[in-house]
Amino acid sequence: MKLSRILLTIALTSAVAFTATAHGDKKDKSPEGQAAKYRHNVFGMIGYHFGPMGDMIKGKSDYNKDTFSKNADALASLAVLAQNGFEVEGTVKGSRAKKKIWEEKDKFDAGIKMFADNTAALATQAKSGDMAAIKPAFLKVADDCKQCHKSYRAKKK
Template sequence: MQIKALATAVALSAGALLSLPASAQFAKPEDAIKYRQGALFVMGQHFSRLGAMAQGKIPFDAKAAQENADIVAHMAKLPWAGFGPGSEKGAPTKAKEEIWLEPEKFKEHADKLVAESAKLAAATKTGTLEGMKAAFGATANSCKSCHDAYRNK
């Protein structure tokens, strides 16, 4: 079990180094947890504004859509550094242990969000609601599939 845990830790570290804009260096697990929750919350707020436009709850505003989508695309790269080895607990968290048991699969979800949100940011540059909608849906599906698999209710 210890060897398996070590292998998992190494795999996650290697994955992190390949895809993350800044290596994870947290003083304590609580910081990693606060970091990932903060990044996800900030991203979620901007994403929900796009969702309100996509669903017709607020008027479509091309400039605001671009700004929000650009922020989402930037923020999408960040949370994953906060899921490093040893950050399974240390503060209240809804993260399931599967994240640390199958890090490659988790990383696929993270990479998918980064890719979809980049496409969403590109799509909002068309300046039309229709241009944004499909990319928004694909990004939202990426959020949902990861939450379904790796986030407790």
């Protein structure tokens, strides 16, 4: 089990690195530009895995234990990687990140750590197949996303 999580993390890290270099803005090689691209790619993949799980929770698609669990495992790995995208201070250019992230760095870091912890708990619950346990864990992760977006993500222009 641990080996499969390690391999998944390695695969996801490689995918992020490839995506950031293959599809990023080749003009902005600054640490700030690279950090913004990294975040964009990681959070894009989080959305890719989170969406189908949300559809299953809402009953918009049929629940499939294996698919849900695989997406939850990927989400847990990506949540850990997301923390790395905020190491370069003030990287708001080219992203929707607010400067408030670095003004409240300790609070922000605690929130993103909680997101990582809650996605790990969701991945554990997902393996059970027990929707009565999965749904509250999923809703906790969804609330983490909502609260972070509300506080630290600028609206689309």
